[in-house]
Amino acid sequence: MKMLEVAAGLICRDGRYLIARRKAGAHLAGLWEFPGGKRQPGESLMECLQRELQEELGIRIDAPIPYRIVRHHYPERVVELHFFRCTIKEGEPAAIECEEIRWVRPVDLSDFEFPPADQAIIESLQREAEEGWNVR
Numbered sequence: 079m080k081m082l083e084v085a086a087g088l089i090c091r092d093g094r095y096l097i098a099r100r101k102a103g104a105h106l107a108g109l110w111e112f113p114g115g116k117r118q119p120g121e122s123l124m125e126c127l128q129r130e131l132q133e134e135l136g137i138r139i140d141a142p143i144p145y146r147i148v149r150h151h152y153p154e155r156v157v158e159l160h161f162f163r164c165t166i167k168e169g170e171p172a173a174i175e176c177e178e179i180r181w182v183r184p185v186d187l188s189d190f191e192f193p194p195a196d197q198a199i200i201e202s203l204q205r206e207a208e209e210g211w212n213v214r
Contacts, residue, residue, distance in 0.1 A: 081155065081157070082116055082117075082155055083117040085114045085115070085126040085130065085142075086160070087113050087161075087162055088112055089112075089171075091181060093184075095181070095187070097112060097190060098111055098134065098179045099176055099178050100176060109191050110191060112161065112199070113176070114126075115134065133174065134175040135175075136174055137169035137171050138167045139167055140165050141164075143163045143164065144160070145162055145199075146161045147161070148198055148199065152195075187204065188200065188204070
């Protein structure tokens, strides 16, 4: 079965995370996600994330900090998601390669429909917020 490596950014500002809705026609179209995308051959995961966030949102980020890896088996593929905490260094996010974007508090992430692979991350971010972890 085909395996895809994906880098995703956990971009937090004022206690809210940036999420993006996938475009129609894409795999898992219409669902919300933490922005990022597929790793290209010869590209590191950090380079992938920086490229994807520039293409999708028009932003540049500081050096991403590894957060967690989630492997999920979909019927048609296996996805290995590498989540990174990151901050915006340059630009203001815009929905360039996605339907729309929103800044959402961790407690409200459950109000949005995400792919199954993202559920563990959502639960982790909500737990951190409940415990009063200092998020950027």
